[in-house]
Amino acid sequence: MKLLLDLGNTRLKWGVHGDGRWLAQGALEYDHLERLAPEILGAGRPHVAVGANVAGARRAAEVEMALPAGLEVRWNLARERQCGVVNRYLRANQLGADRWAALIGARHLHRGAALVVMAGTATTVDLLDADGGFDGGLILPGLALMRRSLARDTSDLPFADGRHVPRPRRTEDAIVSGCLEAQVGAIERMFARCAPAQDPICLLSGGAAGVIAPALEVPCRQIGNLVLEGLARIAEDRANITL
Numbered sequence: 001m002k003l004l005l006d007l008g009n010t011r012l013k014w015g016v017h018g019d020g021r022w023l024a025q026g027a028l029e030y031d032h033l034e035r036l037a038p039e040i041l042g043a044g045r046p047h048v049a050v051g052a053n054v055a056g057a058r059r060a061a062e063v064e065m066a067l068p069a070g071l072e073v074r075w076n077l078a079r080e081r082q083c084g085v086v087n088r089y090l091r092a093n094q095l096g097a098d099r100w101a102a103l104i105g106a107r108h109l110h111r112g113a114a115l116v117v118m119a120g121t122a123t124t125v126d127l128l129d130a131d132g133g134f135d136g137g138l139i140l141p142g143l144a145l146m147r148r149s150l151a152r153d154t155s156d157l158p159f160a161d162g163r164h165v166p167r168p169r170r171t172e173d174a175i176v177s178g179c180l181e182a183q184v185g186a187i188e189r190m191f192a193r194c195a196p197a198q199d200p201i202c203l204l205s206g207g208a209a210g211v212i213a214p215a216l217e218v219p220c221r222q223i224g225n226l227v228l229e230g231l232a233r234i235a236e237d238r239a240n241i242t243l
Contacts, residue, residue, distance in 0.1 A: 001044050004231035005051035005073060006098060007059055009121040012036070015228040016043040017235070025224065030059060033066035041068055049073040050235040052097040052227055076101065076234055083107070083233050086133045098227050099124050099137070102205065105229030107132050112199030115191045115218075118226060119206035121145060123183055125190045130198035138186055143208040146179040164215065183208075184215045191218045 001018035014036070015025040024043035028036060040046065051073050053060045064073055078100035080092045085107050089095045098118065106116045106128055116126040119142060126137030141149065162172030164180050187202065194200035201219045204212065205226040213222050223229060 001046045001048075002232065002235040003040060003046035003049040003067075003071065004228045004235060005049060005053075005063065006101070006225060006227040006231070007051060007053040007055040007063060008098065009055060012055075012059075012063060013225055013228060014040065015225070015232070016040060016046055017228075017232045018044070025228065030055075030062065033062060036063070036066040037068045046071060048235055050231050051075050052101045052231060054096050054098050076231065083230075083237075084132045085128070086131075088134055088136065095134075096124075099126060101228075101230035101234065102126070102226035103128055103134050103230065104233050105223070105226040105231075106203045108233050109223065109226075109229060110199075110201055110203060110221075112201065113194045114200065115187065115194055115202045116226065117187055117202060117204045117206075117209075117212075119143065119183070119204065119208035119212050123186070123206075123208070125187055127190060127193060129195065138190060140183070140186055142206075143179055143183055143211060146182065147175060150175055150179075180211065180215055183212055187212070187216060188218055 001016055004015045006013040011027055011029050013027045016023045026039050049071050053075050077097055078087055078092055078095035080087050083104045085103050102116050102118055106114045113130045114128045116128055118124045121142050123140050123142050124137060127135040129135060162176035164177045165173050168174040168177045191202055201221055203221055203223055205223045209222050213220055
């Protein structure tokens, strides 16, 4: 069995994978890492742990300390080529480990072109062609972060408890609709850059995916956690792992 760890900006996502399927998945706030080992061991005892970390060295050390005894984590980093994906970033190692793992996950879930979207604290929107080439992407504030920035930096616009409507006629709806339309607009504009002949699809993951997906007017498939999907593929061949 393999343990996969996705250390995000606000919380840890984990999964135990074996025999070609997910045996367990979960998420924890960093303040509750004492729960991590018991939850993992509830699915069995993994023998390999592979992670993607964008939360920093201190968080990684805290997570390592909270794991079942004897389990060493190999932290995967972006590189020029891995698991069928080619990294065309100008500096391959500057691509976030989470985005890289998500691209690998997308490649193994869909063999055509894909727009790989992770909608979390930040929203990332990445182009993947049918040959597995990563052609670049966007980073923008996530849906909740957009709303919080309006509440924090303006005097008359609160953190809105509104709803998305086509023609907002109250401030709360205008804020919620504006933030969602900004996310959807960025995704749809990038999707238009996918080659139509390559059977493109938007693969959407992250905490805000369920809010964004119904508003999209492009072919879309929601995935529970694209980062974990990619890490599961990486862990199948430990020689692929960049330390």
